[in-house]
Amino acid sequence: MPAWRHSRGPYSTARNHRFRVFFLAAAPAGNEVCAAMIVGPSKRRRDWASLFAARRWQPEEFARLVESDEIGSAFFEIESQINGLYRAVQMAEAGQRQAGPRADGDCLGEQALKARWLSAAFEPHRAALGPLQRDLDLGLMRWIRRASCLSVVIGAGATMDAGGPSWAALVRRLLARLSEQGREIGELRLTAESTPDNREYRRVVTGNERLPADAESRARTVLALIDAGTADVEALMEGAQICHDFLGQALFTDLTGILYEGQRRPGAIHQAIAELAAPIAVADRGGVFPGWDAIITYNFDDLMGEALDDLGLARAAYAMRGKQLAGDPNETARQRGPNGLHQPIYHLHGYTPRRLFLITQVQFVFATSQYTRTYGGSLDGIVGEVFARCLANPVRHALYVGCSFDDEAMNDLLRQAARALPGRYHYALLRWPGDAPFATATADEVAHASARYVSIGVRPIWFDDFSEIPGLIRSLA
Secondary structure, three states: OOOOOOOOOOOOOOOOOOOHHHHHHHHHOOEEOOOOEEEOOOOOHHHHHHHHOOOOOOHHHHHHHHHHHHHHHHHHHHHHHHHHHHHHHHHHHHHHHOOOOOOOOHHHHHHHHHOOOOOOHHHHHHHHHHHHHHHHHHHHHHHHHHHOOOOEEHHHHHHHHHOOHHHHHHHHHHHHHHHHHHHHEEEEEEEEOOOOOOOOOOEEEEEOOOOOOOHHHHHHHHHHHHOOOOOOOOHHHHHHHHHHHHHHHHHHHHHHHHHOOOHOOOOOOHHHHHOOOOOEEEHHEEEOOOOOOOEEEOOOOOHHHHHHHOOOOOOOEEEEEEEEEEEEEEEEHHHHOOOOOEEEEOOOOOOOOOOOOOOEEEOOOOOOHHHHHHHHOOOHHHHHHHHHHHOOOOOOOOOOOOOOOOHOOOOOOHHHHHOOOOOEEEEEEEEOOOOOOOOHOOOHHHHHHHHHHHHHOEEEEOOOHHHHHHHHHHHOO
């Protein structure tokens, strides 16, 4: 990767005050209509301000105000207040750091208790909406994204939408190739045309090495599980480990060929995300910011970056090179310089673009050993950076797209953040698991299906068919 300094310069939040201010600054003329309800500032804002300013919050008064207001407006005011509580903590801590002594450690705890109370008190009103909860969340996310406070987290589903392999299919192809063909052993030799002044080399295959018997047996076991559709995360990681043990870093050369085979191009999901990445002006933050606070991906491929390239947007892919976080900017971003406005794309598990690219020092997370190295101890590197900056930041939110939430290590990190920051949620586009359409689900069915995700601080945005995903993303414009 070319040297490219990772900088928070354009994304400083030192001037941010409250979500409400972000929302109003980003708002179009008139109210925001999301399906069947209005999501935006309440006409009873003074009543809400009076409630929030009271020394004691009375449940009966809170319920009366919710029930007498438009539900989308009540939701907006409550979410704005929760965000304001956490933002106040951030500003106090920043001020204390500049002044010298650290902020009172009880400050966050007190605000978290208030946020928990507000979220819990509103939950029955929210739950009663059943499927219409989706309209609340989409409406709120629209405001958040227009303030450049929303990140998008991309999983394997986006690559699959572009015709790429699932994780299981990728592991299967790599294992099958090793089991059937082994690996070539080669060396570089001088060509006959080589001269002392112009030395030319050609790689010559000198032999073939097969998987050891024990690895071959394990590989066939994993292949059988994949073919039967019963391979779990542990089995897939074992298959990946077999490949990595045998091929080393060369594994990712084979993997790159699979990811881009057939001249694969960005899919509809990539394109929808790219359309919302254009820079946006946020008046209260005093400048222009990327359309997404960050694009975060678990995928190795650069299809998301290529979708941004197709629209002429400045972007830089960030990944770990050795122990350093390094960036790979496109030409537009390179012309603007390291501190120029660009859309960052964080590749949490490694990065391999389509073009000829040296991957020797790139850190990948594919095999069990690599996964343990990344998540087994204290968070550092790109995962720690992204988690602190985006996923555990109390005034930042993320939308998960194409993610299965099978990664228990990341789920546990989200769970920890949810416990520390009650009332602050991320969102995820997920296929409705019921037999009937989501719109016909009961409130209890929605609550039951959502419980697993809500417990880790993620609100599901349910859909019936994967073809709906691009439209749902575009609805955040």
